[in-house]
Amino acid sequence: MKSSADAPVDDNLAFLLVTAARLLRGRLESALQGAELDISTSESRTLAMAQRLGAVRQAELAASLGIEPMSLVSHLDRLEKAGLIRRTADPNDRRSKLVLLTPAAQPQLKQIRKVLDDARRAAMHAFSTTELATFQVYLQRLCRDLMNDV
Amino acid sequence: MKSSADAPVDDNLAFLLVTAARLLRGRLESALQGAELDISTSESRTLAMAQRLGAVRQAELAASLGIEPMSLVSHLDRLEKAGLIRRTADPNDRRSKLVLLTPAAQPQLKQIRKVLDDARRAAMHAFSTTELATFQVYLQRLCRDLMNDV
DNA sequence: CCTTATATTAAGCTAGCCATACGATTCAAT
DNA sequence: ATTGAATCGTATGGCTAGCTTAATATAAGG
Numbered sequence: 001m002k003s004s005a006d007a008p009v010d011d012n013l014a015f016l017l018v019t020a021a022r023l024l025r026g027r028l029e030s031a032l033q034g035a036e037l038d039i040s041t042s043e044s045r046t047l048a049m050a051q052r053l054g055a056v057r058q059a060e061l062a063a064s065l066g067i068e069p070m071s072l073v074s075h076l077d078r079l080e081k082a083g084l085i086r087r088t089a090d091p092n093d094r095r096s097k098l099v100l101l102t103p104a105a106q107p108q109l110k111q112i113r114k115v116l117d118d119a120r121r122a123a124m125h126a127f128s129t130t131e132l133a134t135f136q137v138y139l140q141r142l143c144r145d146l147m148n149d150v
Numbered sequence: 151m152k153s154s155a156d157a158p159v160d161d162n163l164a165f166l167l168v169t170a171a172r173l174l175r176g177r178l179e180s181a182l183q184g185a186e187l188d189i190s191t192s193e194s195r196t197l198a199m200a201q202r203l204g205a206v207r208q209a210e211l212a213a214s215l216g217i218e219p220m221s222l223v224s225h226l227d228r229l230e231k232a233g234l235i236r237r238t239a240d241p242n243d244r245r246s247k248l249v250l251l252t253p254a255a256q257p258q259l260k261q262i263r264k265v266l267d268d269a270r271r272a273a274m275h276a277f278s279t280t281e282l283a284t285f286q287v288y289l290q291r292l293c294r295d296l297m298n299d300v
Numbered sequence: 301c302c303t304t305a306t307a308t309t310a311a312g313c314t315a316g317c318c319a320t321a322c323g324a325t326t327c328a329a330t
Numbered sequence: 331a332t333t334g335a336a337t338c339g340t341a342t343g344g345c346t347a348g349c350t351t352a353a354t355a356t357a358a359g360g
Contacts, residue, residue, distance in 0.1 A: 014270045016289035021171030023296035095325045095338040120164045139166035146173035245306040245357045
């Protein structure tokens with residue numbers, strides 16, 4: 001299937017980005033729901049980043065996600081309740097808590113990744129491998145710039 | 151200033167897109183506020199699209215924006231209250247209303263565009279003209295695909 | 301007549317943000 | 331040792347931008 005050229009789309013890059021994100025997110029949420037995974041896109045992302053960073057302080061995890069620590073709390077609450085993470089006191093700083101994945105999280109995360117990847121692939125099937133790689137590099141660069149307060 | 155390579159970012163394109171959009175949007179909102187334009191990003195986008203389409207039915211405007219008609223109502227309410235648009239009965243279909251920009255909207259929209267473009271440019275100053283063009287084409291294609299229900 | 305379309309209203313949800321605040325802890329300066 | 335500032339995670343209430351479900355009156359098309 002080829003893209004339709006007749007639907008008007010924004011002529012402003014920022015509007016396009018915000019719109020694409022919103023629409024793609026809708027797809028991801030539907031896919032997670034359809035797979036009966038009781039987890040949202042944002043919780044999935046939190047879990048994936050926590051896995052990547054290993055035992056990580058909440059403040060650091062929030063920074064890596066580009067969100068406020070306060071906003072992270074509710075995601076962690078849900079993930080902890082679902083038995084996918086646990087919070088433990090940081091032995092090096094008693095103000096802090098470390099976030100660790102539980103054994104149950106690994107297979108779950110594997111499944112989540114598959115569902116999300118399939119949905120993303122379906123949505124972007126008209127893009128070539130090279131284009132996808134370029135797209136991803138651009139987004140990575142942009143995220144870094146935006147997160148590092150240019 | 152060059153991008154930092156040490157901040158971890160997501161390795162998933164979808165997460166990157168959603169994050170970039172959120173962060174960029176924050177920049178846009180700040181810029182609009184800083185310029186004391188009493189309008190949000192979404193209202194700006196609605197106004198810009200309404201200008202582009204000319205006298206347009208609400209359902210059609212919503213479709214072009216990729217949002218639900220119901221969601222459009224509150225944006226239009228605000229814009230109408232601000233004197234930037236007016237709604238008028240469609241002579242061809244009495245169920246419908248046409249959205250038209252008021253004379254006050256043109257200079258306002260010009261200012262809004264400037265503020266948004268400056269903010270977007272600042273956020274993406276590390277991208278070359280060619281890269282920006284490529285990025286925009288990718289986003290346009292993605293938006294079209296997502297809006298045309300692939 | 302029946303079905304679909306249109307704009308609108310209402311309530312509730314998610315994902316973030318904000319301001320404000322708190323107790324506990326840590327760090328740096330004196 | 332003391333003090334003030336900063337950090338940390340958490341709680342509260344409220345905001346925005348969309349979505350959802352449900353519903354309504356009116357209009358249009360077959």
